[in-house]
Amino acid sequence: MKRDEIILLTVVGTLLCLGLLMVFNASSIKALHINGQSSFYLGRQMIFAIFGAVALFLCAWFDYHWWSKLTLPLVLLSIILLGLVLVPGIGHQVKGATRWIKTPFFNLQASEFCKLSFVIYLCAYLAKKGEDIRDFRRGLLPPLVILGIMVILLMQEPDFGSSVVIATLTVVLVFVSGARFKHLSLLGLVGVVGIVAAIAGRGYRMERLISFLNWNGKGISYQLKQSLIAYGSGGISGVGAGNSAQKLFYLPEAYTDFIVAVWAEEFGFMGVTFLVFLILALLLTGLKISRSAPDRLGTLLAFGLTLLLVLQMTVNYWVTLGLLPTKGLTFPFLSYGGSSLCVSLAAVGVLLNVSRQTR
Numbered sequence: 375m376k377r378d379e380i381i382l383l384t385v386v387g388t389l390l391c392l393g394l395l396m397v398f399n400a401s402s403i404k405a406l407h408i409n410g411q412s413s414f415y416l417g418r419q420m421i422f423a424i425f426g427a428v429a430l431f432l433c434a435w436f437d438y439h440w441w442s443k444l445t446l447p448l449v450l451l452s453i454i455l456l457g458l459v460l461v462p463g464i465g466h467q468v469k470g471a472t473r474w475i476k477t478p479f480f481n482l483q484a485s486e487f488c489k490l491s492f493v494i495y496l497c498a499y500l501a502k503k504g505e506d507i508r509d510f511r512r513g514l515l516p517p518l519v520i521l522g523i524m525v526i527l528l529m530q531e532p533d534f535g536s537s538v539v540i541a542t543l544t545v546v547l548v549f550v551s552g553a554r555f556k557h558l559s560l561l562g563l564v565g566v567v568g569i570v571a572a573i574a575g576r577g578y579r580m581e582r583l584i585s586f587l588n589w590n591g592k593g594i595s596y597q598l599k600q601s602l603i604a605y606g607s608g609g610i611s612g613v614g615a616g617n618s619a620q621k622l623f624y625l626p627e628a629y630t631d632f633i634v635a636v637w638a639e640e641f642g643f644m645g646v647t648f649l650v651f652l653i654l655a656l657l658l659t660g661l662k663i664s665r666s667a668p669d670r671l672g673t674l675l676a677f678g679l680t681l682l683l684v685l686q687m688t689v690n691y692w693v694t695l696g697l698l699p700t701k702g703l704t705f706p707f708l709s710y711g712g713s714s715l716c717v718s719l720a721a722v723g724v725l726l727n728v729s730r731q732t733r
Contacts, residue, residue, distance in 0.1 A: 378666075379729050381659045385652050386722050389707035390715075392637075394419060397710045400621045400629035400636045415629060415710055418480075422712035426719035433723025434730070438675055441724070442498035448491035449520060455484035456527035473531045483713035485536040488524055490717045492540050493547075493682050494724075495520065497674035500551040504670070507551050514548065514557055535701030539685060541565055547678055600625040601632055601694045604639035605646075612642030629710045631702060635694045649691075657684045663725055666732040676728045679721045 398416035405414035458475050459465045465472040474481035496517055500507060507513040521544050528537045545565070549558055604620040607613060618639045621628040628636050638646050660680025667673040683706050690705040692698045704711045706718040 376729055376732070378659050378663055378732075379726055381655060382663075382722065382725060382729070385655045385659065386707060386719070389652055390423060390719075393633075393708040393715075394423065396633055396637060396708060397629050399616055399640075400618070400633055401710060403622055404629070418712065419710055419715070422480075422715045423719075425712075426716040429716050429720040430723035430726070433720050434726040436723075436727060438672060438724055438727045438731070441494050441675070442502065442671060445495040445498045449495050452484070452488040452491045453523060453527065455482070456488055456524065456531075459484050460527070460530055473533055480712055483711070485528055485531070485533050486711075486713040486717040488528070489536060489540055489543075489682060490679075490721055492520070492524060493543060493678045493721075494675070496544060496547055497678045498671060500547060501669075501671040501674050503551075505552065507548060507553050510554075510557050514553055514561075517544065517548075518561070533702065535689070535703040538701070539682070539689070539703070542685065543678065543681060546681060547674065550677065551674070597626050597632070597700060598696045601635040602696055604632075604635040605695065608639040608642035608645070610643050612638075612640045612645055615640055630704055631690065631700070631709065632694055633709045634691055634705055637708075638694070653684060653687050653691075656680070656687075660684070660725060663729045663732065667728050668731050672728045672731065676725055679725055683718060683721060 394416065397419045398413060401415040402412040405416075406412040408414075411417075455475065459472055464475055473485060474483050499517055503513050521540065524540065525537045528534075528540075545558065545561060548561075600620055604618065604625060607619065613619075618628075618636045620639055621636050625632055625635060634646075634649065637649065641648075657680060660676055660683075664673050664676035664680065667676055686703050686706055689698060689701055690703050690709070693700055693703070704714045706714060
């Protein structure tokens with residue numbers, strides 16, 4: 375096994391183990407109160423981790439060149455799943471958002487599969503087009519149409535965070551692939567107009583933005599306030615493992631979107647620094663695999679998947695610090711969520727396969 379693969383698996387394995395411990399830690403009180411079993415969420419997360427490990431192994435074994443032949447089925451399946459989320463009786467609504475497909479055993483979050491499949495599609499498309507990406511109609515327009523369809527469906531859930539993630543990934547990937555600056559400028563302008571329209575079109579998004587810019591301690595800003603209290607309580611070394619006060623029904627979504635805040639409270643600045651170190655190690659290792667890939671497809675896949683994971687980690691971390699408005703994005707490997715965990719581990723599997731074929 376190569377050094378990069380060892381580092382990648384060590385980082386991901388560390389985050390996964392910490393995630394299982396933190397999910398139990400942050401959810402046990404709520405699980406005992408609601409389900410009568412403190413390990414309820416831990417048990418489910420462990421099952422998802424097993425399925426995710428299988429996905430990682432299969433993707434690491436599967437030659438990444440074959441993904442370029444599966445892009446159309448992946449995109450079509452993503453669009454179908456995003457559409458099914460919006461069908462009454464199939465989509466599962468939680469707190470005003472319909473982002474899950476109900477199944478007999480678990481709820482599937484279609485947006486997680488959508489993000490992975492879109493990155494694979496876009497990387498394969500850009501690798502195939504080469505210099506043609508500089509032509510707007512023949513090169514840049516087709517993936518933008520796919521992006522537009524997915525964003526429209528995501529915004530109906532609504533899932534603003536996932537929309538921003540795949541749009542950002544698109545801009546970065548077409549930029550590194552050699553798209554013209556004027557086309558990127560136009561794309562950025564359209565994106566800004568779309569974000570403004572999305573915020574203005576939904577009252578709660580405007581309230582969330584206003585509370586982010588001018589906290590009043592009530593309503594939506596309450597969650598960010600509690601998150602910062604957790605950071606402040608942690609100090610340098612934290613209050614100790616399991617001793618978080620914010621997880622005791624003060625901080626909403628303590629074991630999902632804001633699990634990093636609980637980590638910061640219990641392990642302090644030193645714990646947060648360790649978490650940032652793991653993110654940087656993942657980023658640098660992924661970039662090294664990308665740089666050493668044997669062809670353009672491998673380079674783009676490794677870069678795109680690394681960016682997908684690191685971008686979500688960064689956004690989630692910044693949200694808990696109040697540097698960004700709340701997005702509803704989990705921290706890969708650390709937060710509770712089966713779809714996110716399985717998809718993230720599958721992405722690591724593809725990275726490993728690219729690394730196996732490096733020069």
